[in-house]
Amino acid sequence: MLQEISNTMHKKPKLRLVALLTAPILWLVVAYLGALATLLVAAFFTIDSFTGNVIQTFNLGNFHDMFTDAAYKNVVLRTVGIALLVTVVCTVLAIPMAFYMAKIAKPRSQKILVALILTPLWASYLVKIYAWRTMLEPGNGVLDWLLGPLGFSSPGFGGPAIIIGLSYLWLPYMILPIYAGLERLPNNLLDASGDLGAHNWHTFRRIVLPLIFPSLVAGSMFTFSLSLGDYITATIIGGKLQMLGNVVYQNFSINLPFAATIATIPVTIMAIYLWMVRRTGALASL
Amino acid sequence: MHSKRLFSRIAVASVAALILAGCSSSNDEASSSGVPDVPMMNSLGAGEGQVNVVAWAGYVENGSTDPNVDWVTGFEKETGCKVNVKNGATSDDMVALMKTGEYDVVSASGDASLRLIYGGDVAPVNTELIPNYADIFDNLKLQQWNSVDGVAYGVPHGRGANLLAYRTDIVKPAPTSWGAVFDVNSPYKGKITAYDSPIYIADAALYLMKTQPDLGITYPYALDQKQFDAAVELLKAQKPLIGEYWGDYLKHVASLKSGGTVLGTTWQVNINLAKGEGTKVEGIKPTEGSTGWSDTWMISSKAKNPNCAYLWMNHIASPEANAGVAEWFGEAPSNAKSCDLTADKNHCATFHAADDAYWDDVYYWNTPTEACLDGRTDATCVPYAEWVKAWSSLRNS
Amino acid sequence: MSGSTIVSIRSLKRSFGDVRAVDGIDLDITEGEFLTLLGPSGSGKTTVLRMIAGFEKPDSGTITLAGKDVSQLPPYERDVNTVFQDYALFPHMDVLANIEYGLRVKGFAKQECRSRALTALKQIRLEGYENRKPAQLSGGQRQRVALARALVNQPAVLLLDEPLGALDLKLREQMQIELKALQREVGITFVFVTHDQEEALSMSDRIAVFNHGKIEQIGTPREIYENPKSEFVSEFVGQTNRIEYDGKKINIRPEFVTISRASSTGGRSVQGTLRDAIFVGASTRYLFDTSIGFPMISTQSNNQLKVGDVVTLSWQEEKEFLVQQ
The missing domain is CATH 3.40.190.10 (Periplasmic binding protein-like II)
Structure with a gap:
């Protein structure tokens, strides 16, 4: 029986293709595109202002509200700013770490380091953020206790706390692609650059950076998009500061269509981001 | 190339189908008062074995928070209805949860109850099927936030001040x-x-x-x-x-x-919890008075376990359970007989359960x-x- | 060849873990010469090259370049350039940018970089390829770009790390000739690493034969070939018949062993019975069992011999050489 199936499959490559791709395509279409489409459609609905029931008639009121209320412009700018800063912080921290792992550490410690980078991913997101809440607690948090004697203090809950928290959470997602990119980078290119008279910084800027750029882009897609959509970190250590995700979260129970409208913003930003990345050509060499 | 085009066609067709499906569900038709016509339960049958509850934290305690605080286990044993509870953080949360149709009963505050009634999310309550309803303070029954045109939409639970x-x-x-x-x-x-x-x-x-x-x-x-x-x-x-x-x-x-x-x-319950952990904290009702809540147990119009839901509403309005909740949560009970059953004999006095003057400057959520x-x-x-x-x-x- | 010493290496040592890769080397490289470091893999020749370039630091010993001790200097402060085994061209830069790289780094004006790079490009006969990426070039072309990229800097010494290893035979032979011609033309000192003795013999002014981290012998190709000082050198550089003749241990290269149908003609000769003949194109390698008990090989132009034929093998005494055991 199995033999027969595989024989038929072998003779009909088209059937083989269909069998292989049906499940993933269905998944992609229904779960992914379907959800996006529903989101987009819902953004044009409105709600009964009293009962909160969704009224399915097309109108642009939500978009009007979103664009006219300065608060939403602020929250978009703030969120994009945070996502960019998180990406920058992650990149700045990840490059030297990944470089050490890929090019300097011995093969044995290399494996241990990769494992160490991966371990935090096993811990619950919430546990980690609540841990940061204890660390950042103004007055009696760990950070204040540590930095107090040096004359510094914890930034408390708010924007800096969110950036610290998110950078901490997403750092592995930046390190791993850069590490993989550096692994692929032949050592003798670095030797060659030095040989031709380039100092280390010059070698980094002219050889390493351009060659791991696709990895940076891959990492930044994680750090940027994950930050853009996050609301839990902001809830727990953001103090009274809110991000786009919080607006969606706040509204989805009260006013689903408006939440959908807001949710189109990160989707649009990501689309723009990907389009810009595509123009750099980095996606082609991933 | 051919299969690529085929798949993209499938994709477009599926998305279109989804959108159409999303649009075609019709709105509930409404009666003359603007309240959707939802039938009331006429008689009680056997329990379904479980009841799904949306409640404020502290309203449904089965001893897992504090072994001495338990008014659920007895009910489960007695009726065979297992109580599954989902705590709502805000009234908006609760409204959203009830709209899913996954829950049978809710402890709705005044800023949620009317929305639920007019949204057709809850059904009128047949108070004759709830013996303990008789003992509820009269000034809590058939109020603006828990009834429409003299029809009760729930069982008053208790009240408190922020x-x-x-x-x-x-x-x-x-x-x-x-x-x-x-x-x-x-x-x-x-x-x-x-x-x-x-x-x-x-x-x-x-x-x-x-x-x-x-x-x-x-x-x-x-x-x-x-x-x-x-x-x-x-x-x-x-x-x-x-x-x-x-x-x-x-x-x-x-x-x-x-x-x-x-x-x-x-809320009082937060003060209680914080004090329980040794925090030096107090809560007062300031001179301006305060906002507050008067909560109502309501039954979903889409309840899958209506019999257990009625049994629960009767149980939670009973003097024992009502006293338990009121004391644990720190609010005034709704059942007049509860006051005799609280551990702290002064509870009803402290929380002004029957002191109408106290509630004059408490503005219940609406x-x-x-x-x-x-x-x-x-x-x-x-x-x-x-x-x-x-x-x-x-x-x- | 009578120039001054450009690189002077003294007591150079380098270990990797327990392995003594370079175990005390002294070497003087003369300005303008083509010096080959020859040896099997793991003999330390590449490590010496990398230490001259500055990619590895010696554990002890000194490297002097043009009179200056450079042992501890980073690569970018040494006036040497390297052609890497697999070229190490920068994949994201086009041919011109690759060649210009060293000049740009050193801060030459854009215009000068451009004109010098184009000259170099002409020198390696790749005009018109300036905007290609390395991936769009053939192996030989990449090789030449790597060469140009190094030479355009006019270093005191050019280091070449098995640069022809990845090429096929024909291209390799062609490149050997080109490389030698280029070296004469530019007059720069070449230090060339290879494990291919033929390549070493055909290109070098001098050869240093490496074994187990030490230099076994250093000399002109002829000296090395005709007068190897050790068994290792004789074995590694060409084939050797190692026999006992007249109670003396002697060595004789197969091509100096002549075959004749006539019986013994006096001088150095033995009787041999052909056991096997291996055809290698231009010549044939004949393997004999001999009357003195040692097998012998004679490499000759093709001969009408059949297995089992009995012949006389003879050679001239001056072609014999002795080696240290």
């Missing part, structure tokens, strides 16, 4: 007025908290009602545009004072304990509508949807 919490070891002298949380020169700037919900605008309105009589506010849930704007302005001025807005009561209790929050609006709830006919009031937008805007500015 209190002003302060750390007794830090905030000196002890506050007496809500002014403490609106004082732009407050020494506790950055350590003040407020409830993270649109309904908190009413707290500002209440304060204005007492401090700026020119505005003419008589009921914090009936604000015309000018009054509403004044309340929102007050909250904007308050924002720099706020360290965190709280929606998650456990985080709120943790903040009170750590000193991250030293002053701000709270859902603002365009028709002013204070009876004004010459003005249009700001409906709840606008409250939501204003709150969202305030929080994100």
Whole structure:
């Protein structure tokens, strides 16, 4: 029986293709595109202002509200700013770490380091953020206790706390692609650059950076998009500061269509981001 | 190339089908009063074995929080209805949960109950099937927030006031007025908290009602545009004072304990929890009075376990359970007989269960509508949807 | 060849873990010469090259370049350039940018970089390829770009790390000739690493034969080939018949062993019975069992011999050489 199936499959490559791709395509279409489409459609609905029931008639009121209320412009700018800063912080921290792992550490410690980078991913997101809440607690948090004697203090809950928290959470997602990119980078290119008279910084800027750029882009897609959509970190250590995700979260129970409208913003930003990345050509060499 | 085109066609077709499916579900048809026609239960049958409950934290305790606090296990044994509870953080949360149709009963506050009734999400309650209904204080029955045209939509649960919490070891002298949380020169700037919900605008309105009589506010849930704007302005001025807005009561209790929050609006149950962890904290009803809640147990119009739901509503209104909840949560019970059963014999006195005068300046949460709830006919009031937008805007500015 | 010493290496040592890769080397490289470091893999020749370039630091010993001790200097402060085994061209830069790289780094004006790079490009006969990426070039072309990229800097010494290893035979032979011609033309000192003795013999002014981290012998190709000082050198550089003749241990290269049908003609000769003949193109390698008990090989132009034929093998005494055991 199995033999027969595989024989038929072998003779009909088209059937083989269909069998292989049906499940993933269905998944992609229904779960992914379907959800996006529903989101987009819902953004044009409105709600009964009293009962909160969704009224399915097309109108642009939500978009009007979103664009006219300065608060939403602020929250978009703030969120994009945070996502960019998180990406920058992650990149700045990840490059030297990944470089050490890929090019300097011995093969044995290399494996241990990769494992160490991966371990935090096993811990619950919430546990980690609540841990940061204890660390950042103004007055009696760990950070204040540590930095107090040096004359510094914890930034408390708010924007800096969110950036610290998110950078901490997403750092592995930046390190791993850069590490993989550096692994692929032949050592003798670095030797060659030095040989031709380039100092280390010059070698980094002219050889390493351009060659791991696709990895940076891959990492930044994680750090940027994950930050853009996050609301839990902001809830727990953001103090009274809110991000786009919080607006969606706040509204989805009260006013689903408006939440959908807001949710189109990160989707649009990501689309723009990907389009810009595509123009750099980095996606082609991933 | 061919298969690529084939798949993209499938994709387009599926998305179109989904969109059509999303659009075709029709709205509920409404009766003349504007309330959707939802049938009432006529007779009770056998229990279904379980009941799914949406409740405020502390309303459904089975001994897992504190072994001595348990009014669920007995009910489960007696009726065979297993109680599955989902805590709602805010009234908006609860409304959203009930709209899913996954839950049978809800402990709805006044700012949720009417929305649920008019949204067709809850059914009228046949009080004859609930023997304990007879013992409920009369002034809680058939009120504006739990009935329509003399038809009961739920069983009153209990009532309480939103209190002003302060750390007794830090905030000196002890506050007496809500002014403490609106004082732009407050020494506790950055350590003040407020409830993270649109309904908190009413707290500002209440304060204005007492401090700026020119505005003419008589009921914090009936604000015309000018009054509403004044309340929102007050909250904007308050924002720099706020360290965190709280929606998650456990985080709120943790903040009170750590000193991250030293002053701000709270519930009695939070005070109890914080004190239980050794925090020096007290809660008072300030001189201006306060907002508050009067909760109602309601049954979903889509209840899958209606019999267990009725059994639960009867149980939670019983003197024993009602006394248990009232004492644990720190509110006034709704069943007149509960007062004899509380562990603290003074509980009903402390919480003014039968003291009508105490409740005079407690403004129970209500859902603002365009028709002013204070009876004004010459003005249009700001409906709840606008409250939501204003709150969202305030929080994100 | 009578120039001054450009690189002077003294007591150079380098270990990797327990392995003594370079175990005390002294070497003087003369300005303008083509010096080959020859040896099997793991003999330390590449490590010496990398230490001259500065990619590895010696454990002890000194490297002097043009009179200056450079042992501890980073690569970018040494006036040497390297052609890597697999070229190490920068994949994201085009041919011109690759060649210009060293000049640009050193801060030459854009215009000068451009004209010098184009000259170099002409020198390696790749005009018109300036905007290609390395991936769009053939192996030989990449090789030449790597060469140009190094030479354009006019280093005191050019280091070449098995640069022809990845090329096929024909291209390799062609490149050997080109490389030698280029070296004469530019007059720069070449230090060339290879494990291919033929390549070493055909290109070098001098060869240093490496074994186990030490230099076994250093000399002109002829000296090395005709007068190897050790068994290792004789074995590694060409084939050797190692026999006992007249009670003496002697060595004789197969091509100096002649075959004749006639019986013994006096001088150095033995009787041999053909066991096997291996055809290698231009010549044939004949394997004999001999009357003195040692097998012998004679490499000759093709001969009409059949297995089992008995012949006389003879050679001239001056072609014999002795080696240290």
